[in-house]
Amino acid sequence: MDTVDIEERSLSDMRADLDAGRTTAQQLVTQYLERIERLDRHGPCLASVIELNPDALAISRTLDEECKSSGVRGPLHGIPVLIKDNIATRDRMATTAGSLALVGSTPPEDAFVVQRLRAAGAVILGKTNLSEWANGRSLQSSSGWSARGGLTRNPYVLDRSASGSSSGSAVAVAASLCAAAVGTETDGSIVSPASVCGVVGLKPTVGLISRRGVIPISRSLDTPGPMARNVRDCALLLGALTGADPRDAAMRDVAAHAVHDYAAALDADALRGARLGIARQFFGFHDLLEQAYPPMLAALERAGAVLVAPVTLPDLDKLRAPKRTLLLYEMKAGLNAYLQGLGPDAPVTSLADIIAFNQRNAAREMPWFSQDIFLMAQAKGDLSDAEYLEAHATCRRIARTEGIEAVMREHRLDALVAPTTGILPSGAALRQLPRPAHRASACPLVTCTACRWA
Numbered sequence: 435m436d437t438v439d440i441e442e443r444s445l446s447d448m449r450a451d452l453d454a455g456r457t458t459a460q461q462l463v464t465q466y467l468e469r470i471e472r473l474d475r476h477g478p479c480l481a482s483v484i485e486l487n488p489d490a491l492a493i494s495r496t497l498d499e500e501c502k503s504s505g506v507r508g509p510l511h512g513i514p515v516l517i518k519d520n521i522a523t524r525d526r527m528a529t530t531a532g533s534l535a536l537v538g539s540t541p542p543e544d545a546f547v548v549q550r551l552r553a554a555g556a557v558i559l560g561k562t563n564l565s566e567w568a569n570g571r572s573l574q575s576s577s578g579w580s581a582r583g584g585l586t587r588n589p590y591v592l593d594r595s596a597s598g599s600s601s602g603s604a605v606a607v608a609a610s611l612c613a614a615a616v617g618t619e620t621d622g623s624i625v626s627p628a629s630v631c632g633v634v635g636l637k638p639t640v641g642l643i644s645r646r647g648v649i650p651i652s653r654s655l656d657t658p659g660p661m662a663r664n665v666r667d668c669a670l671l672l673g674a675l676t677g678a679d680p681r682d683a684a685m686r687d688v689a690a691h692a693v694h695d696y697a698a699a700l701d702a703d704a705l706r707g708a709r710l711g712i713a714r715q716f717f718g719f720h721d722l723l724e725q726a727y728p729p730m731l732a733a734l735e736r737a738g739a740v741l742v743a744p745v746t747l748p749d750l751d752k753l754r755a756p757k758r759t760l761l762l763y764e765m766k767a768g769l770n771a772y773l774q775g776l777g778p779d780a781p782v783t784s785l786a787d788i789i790a791f792n793q794r795n796a797a798r799e800m801p802w803f804s805q806d807i808f809l810m811a812q813a814k815g816d817l818s819d820a821e822y823l824e825a826h827a828t829c830r831r832i833a834r835t836e837g838i839e840a841v842m843r844e845h846r847l848d849a850l851v852a853p854t855t856g857i858l859p860s861g862a863a864l865r866q867l868p869r870p871a872h873r874a875s876a877c878p879l880v881t882c883t884a885c886r887w888a
Contacts, residue, residue: 440465445613445667449509452501459494459501459512463557467491470560470611478592484519484583486560494557507588509670509697511555514613518603519583520568521545521658522647531649531690532566532580534799535791539780545647546660547616548781557706559612562602567808568623570651570765577627581799588631597627597855603661604631614662614671619759620651622855624659629854634668635661637685641687643672644679650768652761654826655683661870669696678872691787706738711845713852714744720857722750727853734851742845743771747837751869753830759814766811785812 438448440459451457455607467486474715487493497512506512520531522541530536544552551558563583569575577598578586586601588594589609596605600617604627607615617624619637628635640657650656660671673694679685693699718726735741769785782788789808792799815822841847 437498441610444663456642463490463494465718469701480587481584482586482602484561484563507555510580510674514559515556516562516606516615520649532564532582534581535782535788539776546644567599571805572803599623601627604628607633617661618658620655626855636873641684643675644682652764672696672773711745711847711850712743716852756825756828762811763814763822
């Protein structure tokens with residue numbers, strides 16, 4: 435059997451190769467492990483994979499035998515997938531969110547999405563690096579850096595940011611270190627690194643995919659999501675990740691609408707007659723980006739879409755303060771609940787414990803930036819506080835009721851179109867960036883970490 439070249443090979447192509455007998459799951463795992471060693475550990479040293487699954491080869495052999503004896507479970511059977519290191523696995527891999535504080539902790543069970551991947555026959559190849567604590571520790575954090583994994587590097591231009599926080603997942607897909615990957619997003623953490631690394635990333639509606647077993651920031655905004663080489667691959671992975679989970683409260687209203695074959699809905703003619711609102715308020719931050727928009731908008735029109743421009747989401751500046759309040763409260767509550775679920779023998783069992791660990795281990799954990807967000811969150815109360823309840827209601831009203839829902843209804847829109855991110859500065863420029871002078875009102879990055887908390 436000849437070796438199939440995995441470089442820039444799509445998940446769909448690999449499914450066809452496996453079905454035709456041109457390769458096996460074991461061969462794919464072996465090739466990816468060799469490529470990770472060559473490109474991620476050595477060579478350009480991308481640092482996108484924080485840990486490899488020591489059982490990946492054994493799992494792949496079992497799946498190959500199952501394929502021979504009883505057939506395939508579905509499109510992901512035997513496909514090597516990487517997952518972000520804030521998604522719990524009950525195996526020989528750690529789950530740390532990139533932090534040294536969680537080294538040695540053992541989750542009580544697989545995250546729900548990991549259960550779904552295993553049931554679909556995917557080979558979980560390893561864990562990807564990320565912005566530590568999903569960019570939730572400091573306003574001055576560096577996207578893609580964690581104390582445990584170091585700095586993830588953009589595979590196309592090594593001195594450019596890979597963005598975050600799902601940096602490793604995006605880089606691994608772009609560099610053909612896996613067939614597809616799973617990231618998580620609170621506010622831009624999937625779509626921004628996907629954009630910067632030239633892959634497809636989807637933040638699903640909150641509640642479409644269970645968050646159980648994902649180290650949290652915000653119960654209002656968090657969700658896992660698929661990252662892949664193309665839209666079809668993303669749809670295949672999305673279908674494998676969905677499934678009703680009664681233990682995630684956000685799924686009560688959404689799970690009934692989930693399907694398991696999103697790829698079947700892909701239609702080249704799907705945009706014909708669709709009304710797309712062009713949110714011009716997010717354009718205009720960089721000349722190079724402005725040059726890219728007209729051809730893109732023209733392509734949408736050629737596909738039959740009706741462009742409605744401009745449309746404006748009102749009062750977004752009024753969201754900054756209540757959004758930060760909401761995130762601080764929800765992160766404290768979510769982290770405390772997750773850490774307590776690790777059991778009394780876990781190295782840390784509360785946000786206060788993490789803060790103390792970071793202070794004791796400042797040379798390793800805080801050589802580049804501090805933990806100001808953690809300190810602000812620790813100072814908050816619980817989710818019954820009036821300040822939190824008011825912030826939650828304000829965010830819901832401005833962003834949803836008077837924002838997206840009102841704009842969609844007024845212009846009879848099917849979707850909104852806006853840039854994901856801006857031009858990222860080089861590594862040298864990043865080092866010289868005057869972080870204390872950061873002004874959210876003038877920031878060109880829609881998904882800027884500092885702006886998330888501004």
